[in-house]
Amino acid sequence: MPTRRARIPATKYPVERFTLDNGLRVVLTPDRSAPVIGVAVVYDVGIRSEPEGRTGFAHLFEHLMFQGSENLEKLAHFRHVQGAGGTFNGSTHLDYTDYFETLPSNALERALFLEADRMRGPRLTEENLRNQVDVVKEEIRVNVLNRPYGGFPWLTLPPVMFDTFPNAHDGYGSFDDLESATVADAADFFRRYYASGNAVLAVSGDVDVAEATELIERHFGDVPARPAPDRPDFTEPDLTVERRTSYTDKLAPLPAVAGAWRVPDPIGDFANYLPYVVLAEVLTDGDASRLVERLVQRDRSVTALGGYLGFMGDPFDVRDPTALLLQAHLPPGGDVDKVLRTIDEELDRLATDGLTDGELARTQARMATHLLRDTDAVLGRALQMAVLEQQRGEPGLLNELPRLVGEVTDEQVRAAAATLRPERRAAIEVIAGGAR
Amino acid sequence: MTTTLPAAPRALPPLGPNRRLKLPKQAERTLANGLTVIAVRRPAVPLVELRLWMPFGRAHLARGAMLAQTVLSGTETHTATQIAAELQRVGGGLSAGVDPDRLMLSGASLVTGLDRMLEILADVLTGATYPTDWVDTERDRLVDRIQVAQSQPAHLARTALLKRIYGRHPYAVQTPEPDQVRAIRPPALRKLHAERVRPAEAVLVLVGDFQPERVLDGAETALSAWTGEGHPVDLPPAPALQPGPLLLVDRPGSVQSSLRIALPAVPRTHPDHAALQLANLVFGGYFSSRWTENIREDKGYTYGPYSAIEHSVAGSVLIAAAEVATEVTGPALLETTYELGRLASLPPKPDELEQARQYALGTLQLGMSTQAGLASLTSAYAGNGLRLDFLAEHAARLAAATVDDVAAAAARYLAPAHAVTVVLGDAERVAAPLAALTPVRVESA
Numbered sequence: 001m002p003t004r005r006a007r008i009p010a011t012k013y014p015v016e017r018f019t020l021d022n023g024l025r026v027v028l029t030p031d032r033s034a035p036v037i038g039v040a041v042v043y044d045v046g047i048r049s050e051p052e053g054r055t056g057f058a059h060l061f062e063h064l065m066f067q068g069s070e071n072l073e074k075l076a077h078f079r080h081v082q083g084a085g086g087t088f089n090g091s092t093h094l095d096y097t098d099y100f101e102t103l104p105s106n107a108l109e110r111a112l113f114l115e116a117d118r119m120r121g122p123r124l125t126e127e128n129l130r131n132q133v134d135v136v137k138e139e140i141r142v143n144v145l146n147r148p149y150g151g152f153p154w155l156t157l158p159p160v161m162f163d164t165f166p167n168a169h170d171g172y173g174s175f176d177d178l179e180s181a182t183v184a185d186a187a188d189f190f191r192r193y194y195a196s197g198n199a200v201l202a203v204s205g206d207v208d209v210a211e212a213t214e215l216i217e218r219h220f221g222d223v224p225a226r227p228a229p230d231r232p233d234f235t236e237p238d239l240t241v242e243r244r245t246s247y248t249d250k251l252a253p254l255p256a257v258a259g260a261w262r263v264p265d266p267i268g269d270f271a272n273y274l275p276y277v278v279l280a281e282v283l284t285d286g287d288a289s290r291l292v293e294r295l296v297q298r299d300r301s302v303t304a305l306g307g308y309l310g311f312m313g314d315p316f317d318v319r320d321p322t323a324l325l326l327q328a329h330l331p332p333g334g335d336v337d338k339v340l341r342t343i344d345e346e347l348d349r350l351a352t353d354g355l356t357d358g359e360l361a362r363t364q365a366r367m368a369t370h371l372l373r374d375t376d377a378v379l380g381r382a383l384q385m386a387v388l389e390q391q392r393g394e395p396g397l398l399n400e401l402p403r404l405v406g407e408v409t410d411e412q413v414r415a416a417a418a419t420l421r422p423e424r425r426a427a428i429e430v431i432a433g434g435a436r
Numbered sequence: 437m438t439t440t441l442p443a444a445p446r447a448l449p450p451l452g453p454n455r456r457l458k459l460p461k462q463a464e465r466t467l468a469n470g471l472t473v474i475a476v477r478r479p480a481v482p483l484v485e486l487r488l489w490m491p492f493g494r495a496h497l498a499r500g501a502m503l504a505q506t507v508l509s510g511t512e513t514h515t516a517t518q519i520a521a522e523l524q525r526v527g528g529g530l531s532a533g534v535d536p537d538r539l540m541l542s543g544a545s546l547v548t549g550l551d552r553m554l555e556i557l558a559d560v561l562t563g564a565t566y567p568t569d570w571v572d573t574e575r576d577r578l579v580d581r582i583q584v585a586q587s588q589p590a591h592l593a594r595t596a597l598l599k600r601i602y603g604r605h606p607y608a609v610q611t612p613e614p615d616q617v618r619a620i621r622p623p624a625l626r627k628l629h630a631e632r633v634r635p636a637e638a639v640l641v642l643v644g645d646f647q648p649e650r651v652l653d654g655a656e657t658a659l660s661a662w663t664g665e666g667h668p669v670d671l672p673p674a675p676a677l678q679p680g681p682l683l684l685v686d687r688p689g690s691v692q693s694s695l696r697i698a699l700p701a702v703p704r705t706h707p708d709h710a711a712l713q714l715a716n717l718v719f720g721g722y723f724s725s726r727w728t729e730n731i732r733e734d735k736g737y738t739y740g741p742y743s744a745i746e747h748s749v750a751g752s753v754l755i756a757a758a759e760v761a762t763e764v765t766g767p768a769l770l771e772t773t774y775e776l777g778r779l780a781s782l783p784p785k786p787d788e789l790e791q792a793r794q795y796a797l798g799t800l801q802l803g804m805s806t807q808a809g810l811a812s813l814t815s816a817y818a819g820n821g822l823r824l825d826f827l828a829e830h831a832a833r834l835a836a837a838t839v840d841d842v843a844a845a846a847a848r849y850l851a852p853a854h855a856v857t858v859v860l861g862d863a864e865r866v867a868a869p870l871a872a873l874t875p876v877r878v879e880s881a
Contacts, residue, residue, distance in 0.1 A: 005525075006525060006527060006548065006549060009482040011481060031480070033478075033479070034801070036802055071446045071448075075724070080448060082722055082723060082724045082791065082795045083724070083790070083794050084451055085794045085798010085799060085801065086795075088723075102802055103798065104454070104801050105452075106451050106453060106454060107452070109449040113446070113449050130736075131735075133736075135738075137761075138692070138736070138738050138760070138761055139739040139740075141691050141692045142692065146690060147587075148587045252587065254580055254583065285524070286520045286523075287516050287520035288518075288524055303576070304577070304581070329580070331576060331580055332580070332583075358521075362521055365526060365527040365549075366527050366528070368527050369483060369528070373544060373808065375481060376483070377809075378805060434587050
């Protein structure tokens with residue numbers, strides 16, 4: 001009996017776009033349901049743009065953007081945001097770096113002032129640089145060196161899959177590279193990449209469009225115009241022979257494995273990319289998904305499983321080249337080869353027999369919930385729309401994603417599964433050096 | 437880079453007028469079976485958030501953990517896979533978690549799927565069967581998960597701290613040992629379910645794009661067949677902190693030390709709570725705190741130091757936590773003790789207090805601005821006998837706290853003389869520097 005499918009609902013967040021004379025692109029998405037706002041500034045530079053010998057520099061520079069600016073002493077940014085009742089952060093991705101605040105809406109002008117001030121120029125000093133190199137080293141120790149599975153697989157798999165420095169290198173950076181960074185490097189990096197023409201500002205939430213537009217003109221209008229730099233070509237050929245490596249993690253108590261396959265260009269070939277986003281969920285979302293049923297429940301060869309698009313789990317804010325990733329933690333003594341063989345078998349079965357009745361529809365309904373849930377937070381909307389504007393010129397795509405995901409067909413998911421062949425796979429195994 | 441400062445520096449724009457805290461539309465009903473249902477309207481996205489809070493104090497540790505791991509593993513009418521698939525069909529999902537106070541079922545779905553999600557929830561609550569094959573699989577997975585947790589410094593530090601704080605109190609151990617989990621069989625889970633998964637004193641919170649009264653009717657229809665008396669437990673109050681030598685737990689080769697400091701605190705309704713919350717912010721409860729500005733932004737010892745008040749049914753405690761480089765473990769403790777002592781001895785500056793106050797008030801607004809945030813807040817409040825209208829009362833107390841109130845709270849609660857300190861790290865390298873500052877007792881992990 002064919003099953004009824006849930007109707008996929010949509011959001012209708014309004015979108016206003018304009019560009020200032022200095023090239024800064026602006027997206028406004030008002031929503032007056034709560035007295036809060038999100039403010040995001042996204043620069044079109046990320047880990048892939050780091051110079052050789054300067055691994056981790058994009059992230060280190062992100063830290064330096066919080067160390068004071070033209071009219072603001074060190075610590076002032078934090079105090080002004082939090083003293084207005086807000087929270088802030090920044091994050092460095094493969095293709096972009098974002099800076100953001102979420103605040104009560106009476107702090108709109110203050111947030112715009114703070115972002116404009118550092119867009120004009122951060123205070124880059126030797127003292128601040130040394131201090132933040134120390135902080136970043138502690139961040140790497142917490143997240144990578146002092147814990148099991150640190151950097152697995154987002155830092156450990158790219159060098160297996162890719163050959164060129166931009167795609168393959170460690171985005172957190174080596175301590176040597178971080179320690180040899182200079183103030184002059186930072187000034188160059190700022191001049192080149194932190195240009196008004198290379199940035200997008202997005203404001204979401206409890207704002208009046210006319211008033212916000214005027215405030216944005218007032219604060220960002222006189223940021224000196226600098227054009228966006230040319231974006232290098234980061235493409236690499238697909239794999240034709242499987243690549244496999246392994247390493248021992250001395251803190252890890254259980255073996256683990258991750259595999260990745262290249263996928264179509266998320267920007268230039270979105271229609272063919274989207275089925276892979278759905279495929280990852282068909283394979284791994286919840287107890288009724290294919291690989292969880294097979295590997296976790298039936299074979300018991302895997303104890304935890306995940307599948308997603310993009311090394312940082314960022315399906316809609318990453319450019320080509322990127323990948324579909326599957327990662328699994330195994331029980332003690334587990335057999336990685338067997339797990340990879342079973343994954344191949346399940347992908348074959350999916351490609352050959354297709355999906356079962358209702359399997360796709362329920363996966364799409366669940367994906368709609370996740371997508372809608374992410375947009376409920378006012379800051380989430382600003383961040384996502386800023387990146388969609390930057391990479392696609394299409395911030396309104398945020399409203400369309402649940403529907404577009406819902407339109408992916410059985411045939412497209414099958415065809416996507418058929419491309420995930422072992423010879424196109426890069427895989428990395430974690431040997432449990434901490435097993436007891 | 438040399439920036440040329442403009443002749444006339446630009447002035448920071450002032451804040452607009454504060455927006456008043458506005459509570460969302462809500463309705464509440466206690467059903468005949470004793471279940472309290474609270475429905476809160478936030479129509480922003482066409483979804484619903486669900487939190488079911490069930491009192492679970494003094495439940496057997498390993499059985500409780502296994503019950504949470506397997507409660508969704510099947511009923512008389514559905515297998516685990518069918519439960520997951522049926523929930524997915526309406527964009528839904530449920531998960532279970534347990535702590536020393538409560539068992540919690542949480543989830544979200546498309547709002548059009550709420551009735552179906554409640555039906556499935558009712559099926560699980562009244563008819564979970566704990567099938568043997570599933571329990572076998574999930575038992576092994578839980579053991580694996582515990583082993584992974586036990587390899588993580590944050591988990592090891594917390595485990596040591598809880599034991600040190602709570603001694604013989606039930607809160608002292610919150611993660612079962614693998615061998616205890618291995619001994620659990622389905623009959624024990626069915627028995628625990630029958631005894632403890634009950635509507636009396638449980639609270640169901642629903643937040644979403646709906647009319648609250650209508651949703652209460654739906655919940656009543658779906659869940660009225662769930663029955664069972666409450667299970668009164670005798671949970672002793674948490675013991676007062678017993679200061680003593682710093683406990684150093686050895687983790688050979690560790691490149692960082694996990695510093696944990698416990699200090700006394702009071703429940704949300706206590707007259708000192710607002711002032712203590714503000715004192716904690718000034719000390720280490722947000723980025724613009726003295727502690728972060730000192731050991732991160734000035735000294736570079738750490739990435740993310742943080743202190744927070746944790747509320748549990750048996751009592752509240754303030755916990756300050758930082759992961760610091762092994763070579764600066766002693767200096768990091770010195771600065772931490774200095775900052776606690778400074779705030780306990782000298783009143784905060786008025787502008788420091790104002791900044792912390794604005795942060796506390798602003799983040800209340802932010803926390804209420806999503807369905808998920810509202811659901812978690814409403815549920816946490818309800819688990820402690822409070823309702824959302826307490827937010828307004830709390831906001832008023834935050835607004836009214838004076839420098840003297842905050843100084844008094846800091847003197848009473850933040851004094852380093854009252855602290856219980858645990859450090860997890862490489863004893864060979866950090867024992868001597870720590871012993872220069874305070875008596876140290878070393879234990880192996």
